[in-house]
Amino acid sequence: MPENGKQFKPLDPLLHSELRLAVMSILLEVDNADFVYLKAETGATSGNLSVQIDKLQQAGYIEVTKGFKGKMPQTVCSITDCGRDAFAAYVDALRSYIPGR
Amino acid sequence: MPENGKQFKPLDPLLHSELRLAVMSILLEVDNADFVYLKAETGATSGNLSVQIDKLQQAGYIEVTKGFKGKMPQTVCSITDCGRDAFAAYVDALRSYIPGR
């Protein structure tokens, strides 16, 4: 959407996704969360979650640390400052689509 | 996303689209709008707009009337009650993703 009447701000496609939005929403509130927790809270399948975490990481919106919890592998995610900013911008952009706000 | 911790409401995929959202946003405010106006306000290409208008109509969210303005074809759109409700529900669902709201 290149040129419009300026009333609509573009929506960051990286955040305009149900699952990625849910992941970001959680990470905004919890300091950090592991794969298992994110999966339970979002109800996503492992495959979908894995892919979307990758995209958020590649965008620099979250930080991902792979390690072990006891003997089991553990993927821990946390939001970055960049991610926080992007989320705020996304919410602000969303507002431009909602009359009376 | 079938089963989650209940914190996230599902986002109507028909509205969770930048262009469809923009079209709905306009139609919420103007009583009716034609293709040319919607195209100018959204900055969308004709093809994209045509397709998205179709989807909104098929969902019953908007009403589309094809006629003529002078000798030129004219496609006029207006929102339906169903569309109004769906938009409100979408906005409400969105809130569940935004901490502190």
Next chain:
DNA sequence: TAAAGTAGTTTATTTTATAAACCAAATTTT
């Protein structure tokens, strides 16, 4: 009357989202 513009639609291409299948290691069952 030829060229250019208007108002779209249709079709093709690219991108996304999602699911299904798989893998390695750990744990539990028999």
Next chain:
DNA sequence: AAAATTTGGTTTATAAAATAAACTACTTTA
């Protein structure tokens, strides 16, 4: 102690969406 199951994921395949490009039909302008 095997065998089966579970855990915590990744990779690959498929379905759906968004977008752009090409086209149609008609009108206006030069």
